[in-house]
Amino acid sequence: MNEISNKVINRLTLYHCILKYTMKESEFISSFEIADLLNLDNSLVRKDIALCGVLGHKKQGYSVTELKGAIEEKLGFSERKEIFIIGAGSLGSALVKYVDFKDYGIDILALFDNDPQKIEQDVNGKKILPLSKLENSISRISVKNIILAVPAEHAQEVTDYAVHCGVRFIWNFTPAVLRVPKSVTVYYENIISSFMQMRNA
Amino acid sequence: MNEISNKVINRLTLYHCILKYTMKESEFISSFEIADLLNLDNSLVRKDIALCGVLGHKKQGYSVTELKGAIEEKLGFSERKEIFIIGAGSLGSALVKYVDFKDYGIDILALFDNDPQKIEQDVNGKKILPLSKLENSISRISVKNIILAVPAEHAQEVTDYAVHCGVRFIWNFTPAVLRVPKSVTVYYENIISSFMQMRNA
DNA sequence: TAGATTGTTAATCGATTAACAATC
DNA sequence: TAGATTGTTAATCGATTAACAATC
Numbered sequence: 001m002n003e004i005s006n007k008v009i010n011r012l013t014l015y016h017c018i019l020k021y022t023m024k025e026s027e028f029i030s031s032f033e034i035a036d037l038l039n040l041d042n043s044l045v046r047k048d049i050a051l052c053g054v055l056g057h058k059k060q061g062y063s064v065t066e067l068k069g070a071i072e073e074k075l076g077f078s079e080r081k082e083i084f085i086i087g088a089g090s091l092g093s094a095l096v097k098y099v100d101f102k103d104y105g106i107d108i109l110a111l112f113d114n115d116p117q118k119i120e121q122d123v124n125g126k127k128i129l130p131l132s133k134l135e136n137s138i139s140r141i142s143v144k145n146i147i148l149a150v151p152a153e154h155a156q157e158v159t160d161y162a163v164h165c166g167v168r169f170i171w172n173f174t175p176a177v178l179r180v181p182k183s184v185t186v187y188y189e190n191i192i193s194s195f196m197q198m199r200n201a
Numbered sequence: 202m203n204e205i206s207n208k209v210i211n212r213l214t215l216y217h218c219i220l221k222y223t224m225k226e227s228e229f230i231s232s233f234e235i236a237d238l239l240n241l242d243n244s245l246v247r248k249d250i251a252l253c254g255v256l257g258h259k260k261q262g263y264s265v266t267e268l269k270g271a272i273e274e275k276l277g278f279s280e281r282k283e284i285f286i287i288g289a290g291s292l293g294s295a296l297v298k299y300v301d302f303k304d305y306g307i308d309i310l311a312l313f314d315n316d317p318q319k320i321e322q323d324v325n326g327k328k329i330l331p332l333s334k335l336e337n338s339i340s341r342i343s344v345k346n347i348i349l350a351v352p353a354e355h356a357q358e359v360t361d362y363a364v365h366c367g368v369r370f371i372w373n374f375t376p377a378v379l380r381v382p383k384s385v386t387v388y389y390e391n392i393i394s395s396f397m398q399m400r401n402a
Numbered sequence: 403t404a405g406a407t408t409g410t411t412a413a414t415c416g417a418t419t420a421a422c423a424a425t426c
Numbered sequence: 427t428a429g430a431t432t433g434t435t436a437a438t439c440g441a442t443t444a445a446c447a448a449t450c
Contacts, residue, residue: 006398007441013394017378021357030407037378041443046409058450059406075397094295100353100376104393145399152301156222171399175301177218177238187399189392192305193214196276197207198346198372198388208417231431242419247433259426260430 004051004074011048012071014038019068030061077104082143083171086158087150088113088121088128091173095147096124109143131158135165144168152176205252205275212249213272215239220269231262278305283344284372287359288351289314289322289329292374296348297325310344332359336366345369353377 015034022029031049035042049062052070056062072078085092088111095101096108111128113119118128129137138144146167150158155176162170163184170186172178178186216235223230232250236243250263253271257263273279286293289312296302297309312329314320319329330338339345347368351359356377363371364385371387373379379387 004401005441006401009397009401010391010394013376013391013397014378014389017376021377032407037380042407043410043444044442046407047442050409056408058408058448060450061407076400081396081400090291090295090298094291097291098392100393103376104396106393106396152218169399171396175214175218175304176222177215179238185399187395188215189395190211190214191299191390192301192307193211194388194390195282195305195307195372196210196214198370198386199277199282200205200207200210206417233431243431244420244434245418247431248418251433257432259424259432261426262431 008048008051009075011038011040011045012052012075015045015048016068016071016075019064019071022064023068027064028057028061029064029067031056033061079105080107081105081145082107082109082141083145083147084109084134084137084143085111085147085149086113086131086134086162087111087148088115088118088123089149089151092147092149093123095149095173096126108147109141110137131161134162138166145171147171147173148178149173209249209252210276212239212241212246213253213276216246216249217269217272217276220265220272223265224269228265229258229262230265230268232257234262280306281308282306282346283308283310283342284346284348285310285335285338285344286312286348286350287314287332287335287363288312288349289316289319289324290350290352293348293350294324296350296374297327309348310342311338313338332362335363339367346372348372348374349379350374 018034018037031042031045035045049067052074054062054067054070083106085095085108092111096111101108108126110126111123112131112134113128114131119130121128144167146162148155148170152174155174156178159170159178159180163180168184170178170184171189172186173189175192180186219235219238232243232246236246250268253275255263255268255271284307286296286309293312297312302309309327311327312324313332313335314329315332320331322329345368347363349356349371353375356375357379360371360379360381364381369385371379371385372390373387374390376393381387
C-alpha cells in the first residue's frame with residue numbers, strides 16, 4: 001500500500017504548498033497548472049495524484065480541497081509526530097520557532113544541550129534540558145526521533161550517546177556522516193549539497 | 202564536462218564529510234568503507250569517484266587527501282559564492298551563524314528585513330539592511346543569489362520584489378511555491394518533505 | 403460542438419546493482 | 427601466493443516523458 005518513493009513525497013509536499021494558497025482563489029486546479037509552477041511534466045503530476053487516490057474532473061481538473069486533504073492523508077500530516085532537538089544553538093533554536101512544523105503534525109517537545117548557561121532556559125515555550133536527562137526522557141515518554149543540531153565536531157559523540165539512550169531516527173542537520181548501528185536510521189539534511197545543486201542549475 | 206547529476210552532488214558532499222574526519226586517522230579509504238557508512242552499493246561509490254577523475258590503488262583504496270581535494274575541485278568549494286539572506290528572523294539569523302558555510306565557499310554578505318526594529322542591527326558581523334536597499338545593493342555588487350527566509354505568507358510578495366531587483370537564484374527555505382519568470386531558478390529547501398521521507402524509512 | 407483535461411499505456415531515459423577480469 | 431580492491435561492462439530496476447483515447 002505504501003510504496004511511495006521519496007521523490008513522490010517531495011513533490012506531494014510541494015503540491016500541498018500550492019494548494020494551501022490556491023484554496024482562497026479557486027475550486028479546481030489542473031495538472032498543467034501544477035506542472036507549470038514546478039517545471040514538471042504534467043503527466044507526472046497526474047500520476048502522483050493518482051497515487052493519492054484522487055479522481056479529477058475532465059475539463060476542470062482536481063478539486064483543490066479534496067486533493068489537499070488526500071495529500072495530507074497520504075503523508076500523514078494529522079498524525080502527531082514527537083521529536084526532541086539536540087543542540088540549542090542558533091540552528092536548534094530556530095527550528096523550535098519554525099512555526100510551520102505544527103501544520104504538518106511535527107511536535108517538538110524539548111531541547112537538550114550541554115551548556116550549563118542554557119539549561120532551564122525557555123525557547124518558544126520549550127525547555128532546554130541537560131543532555132544527561134535524555135536517557136530518562138526517552139524511556140519515560142518513548143520518543144525515538146531527534147533532530148541533531150550540534151557542532152559537527154561533536155556530532156558523532158552525541159550520536160553515540162543518543163543511540164545508547166534508545167533513539168531510532170536521527171534527522172541530521174550537521175555536516176557530518178554518522179556511524180550508527182543498522183537499527184538506527186540517519187536522514188541527512190544536506191544543506192550544503194542543496195546549495196551545490198542550486199549552483200548547478 | 203559537467204554532466205554531474207544532483208544525486209551525485211549529494212553523495213559527493215557526503216563523501217567529503219567522511220573524508221574530512223578520516224584524514225586524521227588514515228591515509229587511504231576504500232569504496233567499501235564509504236559504502237558501508239552511507240548504506241550504498243560499493244560500485245556506485247567507485248563510479249562517483251571516477252567522475253571526479255581520481256584513480257584508486259588496488260588493495261588500498263583511494264588516497265583520502267587526493268579524493269577530498271578532487272571533490273572540492275569538482276564541486277567548486279574554493280570558488281567564492283556570494284549570497285544575501287532575505288528575512289532576519291530566527292531561521293535567517295541562524296543561517297548567518299552557520300559556520301560551516303565558509304568551508305564551502307559560501308559567503309553571506311548581508312541580511313535584509315522589513316522590520317524597523319531590526320534594521321542596522323548586527324548578526325554575526327553582518328548588517329541587517331532595509332529591504333528597500335536590496336535593489337541598490339544588487340546593482341552595486343551584482344550578487345544574484347538569495348536565501349529566502351521570510352514567513353510563508355510573504356514569500357511571493359518578497360520574491361516578486363527580489364526578481365524585480367535582478368535576483369536570479371532563490372534558495373527557498375519557506376514552505377511556499379513561488380511564481381517566477383523562466384529566467385529565475387528556485388531551489389526548494391523542503392524541510393518538511395525531508396521529515397516525511399524520514400518517517401517513511 | 404470543440405476544446406480542455408484526465409487516466410493510462412508504452413517508450414524512453416537515467417540511475418543503480420551485479421559481476422568479474424585485472425592487479426597490487 | 428592469496429586476498430583485497432579497483433575499474434568497467436552488462437543487466438536490472440525505477441522514474442520520467444510521450445502519446446492518445448475517453449469524456450465532460
